[in-house]
Amino acid sequence: MKRKITLKHIARELDVSISTVSKALKNSPEISKDTREKVQAFARLYNYKPNNIAISLKNKRTRNIGVIIPDIVHHFFTTVFRGIEHYANDRGYNVIVCVSDESFDKEVVNMELLANGSIDGFIMALSAETQQKQDFNHLKELGEQGIPLVLFDRVTSEVACDKVIIDDQAAAQMATQRLIDSGKKRIALFTTESFLNVSAKREAGYRRALEKSGLGVDDNLIIRLPHQFEEETLSAAFFESQEFDAVLCVNEIFAIRAMRIAQELQRDIPGEISFIGFTDGLLSKYANPGLTAIAQHGEEMGRVAAELLIDRVEEEDDLEQELPPYRTCIIPVSLIERESTQLAPSKN
Amino acid sequence: MKRKITLKHIARELDVSISTVSKALKNSPEISKDTREKVQAFARLYNYKPNNIAISLKNKRTRNIGVIIPDIVHHFFTTVFRGIEHYANDRGYNVIVCVSDESFDKEVVNMELLANGSIDGFIMALSAETQQKQDFNHLKELGEQGIPLVLFDRVTSEVACDKVIIDDQAAAQMATQRLIDSGKKRIALFTTESFLNVSAKREAGYRRALEKSGLGVDDNLIIRLPHQFEEETLSAAFFESQEFDAVLCVNEIFAIRAMRIAQELQRDIPGEISFIGFTDGLLSKYANPGLTAIAQHGEEMGRVAAELLIDRVEEEDDLEQELPPYRTCIIPVSLIERESTQLAPSKN
DNA sequence: GGAGATCACGAAAACGTTTTCGTGTTAATA
DNA sequence: TATTAACACGAAAACGTTTTCGTGATCTCC
Known part of the structure; x- marks a missing residue:
C-alpha cells in the first residue's frame, strides 16, 4: 500500500x-x-x-457547496440537484448533500455541521416543518457568519439572500385559465395544507383565474389533502358528491390518484373531466392517459441557483469589492400538454 | 459580520x-x-x-464519504442514496455525491478529485461505459492508496472490495417461475444490451426457469432495447408478430411502455398478457393497472453499503489490527404483486 | 525540611499546503 | 574593481486543530 x-x-x-x-x-x-x-x-x-484538505485550510475555501433538500427520493428535487451538480462540477466544485426529511431539527443540525468549514455556501429548499414553524434563525445566522445562501422553490421572505423560484401563482392561474378557455366551468383544486408556501400561491392563482373569468370560486371544489399522502384520503366519495369537469392538482401524485378514481367511476378523460398536475415528472409522462403537466424545469433552476451561489462565493474573495444586492430569479414554467386535457391552442 | x-x-x-x-x-x-x-x-x-477542515487535516479523517452514481434522477439510485445518507448521518458522516452520467471519464475525474483527501471512502455503482470498457484501473488504485471502496448493484468481479448486490439471477428466475406457475407458457423478456451486468444475470435467471420447467427458451421472445430508451423502439409490431402471454422486463419503464401498447391493442391485462417489472418504483405503484414488480429494497442496500464502508474506514484506524476479508452482501428481493399479474400463491 | 509525587498548565511539533521575505551566488554595469 | 541587479532558492509563518512532553508550583510523607 x-x-x-x-x-x-x-x-x-x-x-x-x-x-x-x-x-x-x-x-x-x-x-x-x-x-x-x-x-x-x-x-x-x-x-x-x-491534498485538498490542506489547501482548504490554507485558502479558507473548500470548493464544496452544501445542498440541503427535504427529500431525495423526489423527482423534482433530484432534477434540481442534477442542475446544481452539473454546473458546480463544471466550475470545479463538489456537492455535499444532506436530507432534512422535512424536519426542522435535522435541517438545523445538518447545517451547523456543514457550516463549520466544510462548505463555502448553501443551496437549499426549506423543510415543511421549518415553513410551519416560521423559525429561520439558523438561516439568518449564516448571513452573520458571511456564508452565502441560495434558497430555491421553498423560500421565505424572512431571510435576505439570493432566491430561485417559479412564479407559482402565475403558473396556476395560467393553467386554470387554459382549462377555462377549453370550456370547463367547474374546476376543482386538489391541494395540500396551506402552510406550504407553494401551495398557498398556487391556490391564489387558481382563485384569481376563476374570479377574473367571472366563474367565481366554489370552496366546495377545493380539497386539502395531508402532505404525507395516504391512499384512502382521496376517495371516490368526493367525485360522487360534487360536480366538476376539471381538476388542477398541486402535485403529480394527487393527479394520478385522482385520474385513477375517475377511471374506476367510468368517467371519460378528458371529455367529462380534464386533469392538470404540477410538476412534470415520470408519472405524468408515463401515466395512461398522459397527464398534462406544468413543468418547473428543475434542472434549469438548479443551474441558476448554483451560478448565483458560486458567483457570490467567489466575489467574496475580492475583499471589499462591494457585493451586488440579493437577487430573485424566476424560472418560467411551461405547460406540457398530454391526453388528460383537450386544450384550445394557447393565445400566446 | x-x-x-x-x-x-x-x-x-x-x-x-x-x-x-x-x-x-x-x-x-x-x-x-x-x-x-x-x-x-x-x-x-x-x-x-x-473547524472541521483543521480537524480533518490533523486526524487524516474527514468523516465524509464519497458516493458516485450513474444518475441521480433515477428512483432506484435515490433510494439507495437515502439509505446511505441516513446511516452515514447517524454515524456522524457526511455524504459527497458525484454523478458519472454513465460516463467513464466523468467517473474517473470525479474519483480522483475526491480521492485527494476529501473523503474517507467510496460507495459507488459502475457507470454503463465503465462496464462496457471493462477498465477498472481507477478502482484498483484506490486499493493501493488504502482508500476503502464499496460497490453496489453494478459491480465487477475484477476489483477486490466489499460489495452489496441483489441476486439478479435468482430474482429473475423466481419471477419467471411464478409466471409459469400461474399457467403462462410463452413468456417474453424485454431487456437491454447485455454488457450491463445486471441485465445479463437477469436473462440467465429467465432462461434457467424456462429450461427447468421444460418450456424451453424461444429466442424470438427476447428483445433487447437500447439502454437510452427511445419511445419508438418498442413498437406494436412485436406484439403482432409474436405470440406470448407474459412479459418480464428488466426495468420499470420498459414494462410501463409495454403495458400501454398492450392496452392500445385491446389485450386484456393480466388475462391475455401478464407483466412483471424489475425495480419497484413510483411508476409500478401508480400505473394503471398496477405493475407487479420485483422490489430491490434500495434503501436497505444503501444502509448495508454504508455500514460496510464505515466499519472498514474505522477499522483502519487501529493500525495493524488485521482487516477482515472482503464481503459480498446479498440483499433479498421481494415480489410485490399488483394487478398486472394473477399469480398463484407462492410456494414458500 | 527535603525527596518525590501530583497538579495545572504551556511550548512546540505535527497535519500539507501557500506565500512572503530574506539571502547567497552569479552576472551585468560603471 | 566595486556596486548593483537579477537570479535561484530556502526559512518560516500561517491556516486551526490535537497531542506529547516538559516544567514550575504545590502537596504529601517520613
Missing part, C-alpha cells in the same frame, strides 16, 4: 526545499527551468496530487 | 494557552475545574465550533 506522496517527500528526495517544490509545480518563474522540470517529472512519476 | 471564533481567540481573551483551551473543551482532567468551566462558558457564549 503506497501512501500518498506529499511536497515534503518530493523535497527530501530531490534535496530541495518544500517551497521550491511548491513553486516549481506551479511553474513559478522564480524557479530555474532545470529545477522545475526535475520536480515536475518526479511529481508525475509518483503521481503527486495536492 | 462576526467571523468564526477559534481556539486562538479564546486563548488570547482568557489569557491561557491554546492547548489549555483545547483540553478544557474536551473536559480533560488535566485542566482544573475552574479553568474548564471558565473556558466552556466563554466558548458557549461565543458559540465556538471547531
Whole structure:
C-alpha cells in the first residue's frame, strides 16, 4: 500500500526545499527551468496530487457547496440537484448533500455541521416543518457568519439572500385559465395544507383565474389533502358528491390518484373531466392517459441557483469589492400538454 | 459580520494557552475545574465550533464519504442514496455525491478529485461505459492508496472490495417461475444490451426457469432495447408478430411502455398478457393497472453499503489490527404483486 | 525540611499546503 | 574593481486543530 506522496517527500528526495517544490509545480518563474522540470517529472512519476484538505485550510475555501433538500427520493428535487451538480462540477466544485426529511431539527443540525468549514455556501429548499414553524434563525445566522445562501422553490421572505423560484401563482392561474378557455366551468383544486408556501400561491392563482373569468370560486371544489399522502384520503366519495369537469392538482401524485378514481367511476378523460398536475415528472409522462403537466424545469433552476451561489462565493474573495444586492430569479414554467386535457391552442 | 471564533481567540481573551483551551473543551482532567468551566462558558457564549477542515487535516479523517452514481434522477439510485445518507448521518458522516452520467471519464475525474483527501471512502455503482470498457484501473488504485471502496448493484468481479448486490439471477428466475406457475407458457423478456451486468444475470435467471420447467427458451421472445430508451423502439409490431402471454422486463419503464401498447391493442391485462417489472418504483405503484414488480429494497442496500464502508474506514484506524476479508452482501428481493399479474400463491 | 509525587498548565511539533521575505551566488554595469 | 541587479532558492509563518512532553508550583510523607 503506497501512501500518498506529499511536497515534503518530493523535497527530501530531490534535496530541495518544500517551497521550491511548491513553486516549481506551479511553474513559478522564480524557479530555474532545470529545477522545475526535475520536480515536475518526479511529481508525475509518483503521481503527486495536492491534498485538498490542506489547501482548504490554507485558502479558507473548500470548493464544496452544501445542498440541503427535504427529500431525495423526489423527482423534482433530484432534477434540481442534477442542475446544481452539473454546473458546480463544471466550475470545479463538489456537492455535499444532506436530507432534512422535512424536519426542522435535522435541517438545523445538518447545517451547523456543514457550516463549520466544510462548505463555502448553501443551496437549499426549506423543510415543511421549518415553513410551519416560521423559525429561520439558523438561516439568518449564516448571513452573520458571511456564508452565502441560495434558497430555491421553498423560500421565505424572512431571510435576505439570493432566491430561485417559479412564479407559482402565475403558473396556476395560467393553467386554470387554459382549462377555462377549453370550456370547463367547474374546476376543482386538489391541494395540500396551506402552510406550504407553494401551495398557498398556487391556490391564489387558481382563485384569481376563476374570479377574473367571472366563474367565481366554489370552496366546495377545493380539497386539502395531508402532505404525507395516504391512499384512502382521496376517495371516490368526493367525485360522487360534487360536480366538476376539471381538476388542477398541486402535485403529480394527487393527479394520478385522482385520474385513477375517475377511471374506476367510468368517467371519460378528458371529455367529462380534464386533469392538470404540477410538476412534470415520470408519472405524468408515463401515466395512461398522459397527464398534462406544468413543468418547473428543475434542472434549469438548479443551474441558476448554483451560478448565483458560486458567483457570490467567489466575489467574496475580492475583499471589499462591494457585493451586488440579493437577487430573485424566476424560472418560467411551461405547460406540457398530454391526453388528460383537450386544450384550445394557447393565445400566446 | 462576526467571523468564526477559534481556539486562538479564546486563548488570547482568557489569557491561557491554546492547548489549555483545547483540553478544557474536551473536559480533560488535566485542566482544573475552574479553568474548564471558565473556558466552556466563554466558548458557549461565543458559540465556538471547531473547524472541521483543521480537524480533518490533523486526524487524516474527514468523516465524509464519497458516493458516485450513474444518475441521480433515477428512483432506484435515490433510494439507495437515502439509505446511505441516513446511516452515514447517524454515524456522524457526511455524504459527497458525484454523478458519472454513465460516463467513464466523468467517473474517473470525479474519483480522483475526491480521492485527494476529501473523503474517507467510496460507495459507488459502475457507470454503463465503465462496464462496457471493462477498465477498472481507477478502482484498483484506490486499493493501493488504502482508500476503502464499496460497490453496489453494478459491480465487477475484477476489483477486490466489499460489495452489496441483489441476486439478479435468482430474482429473475423466481419471477419467471411464478409466471409459469400461474399457467403462462410463452413468456417474453424485454431487456437491454447485455454488457450491463445486471441485465445479463437477469436473462440467465429467465432462461434457467424456462429450461427447468421444460418450456424451453424461444429466442424470438427476447428483445433487447437500447439502454437510452427511445419511445419508438418498442413498437406494436412485436406484439403482432409474436405470440406470448407474459412479459418480464428488466426495468420499470420498459414494462410501463409495454403495458400501454398492450392496452392500445385491446389485450386484456393480466388475462391475455401478464407483466412483471424489475425495480419497484413510483411508476409500478401508480400505473394503471398496477405493475407487479420485483422490489430491490434500495434503501436497505444503501444502509448495508454504508455500514460496510464505515466499519472498514474505522477499522483502519487501529493500525495493524488485521482487516477482515472482503464481503459480498446479498440483499433479498421481494415480489410485490399488483394487478398486472394473477399469480398463484407462492410456494414458500 | 527535603525527596518525590501530583497538579495545572504551556511550548512546540505535527497535519500539507501557500506565500512572503530574506539571502547567497552569479552576472551585468560603471 | 566595486556596486548593483537579477537570479535561484530556502526559512518560516500561517491556516486551526490535537497531542506529547516538559516544567514550575504545590502537596504529601517520613
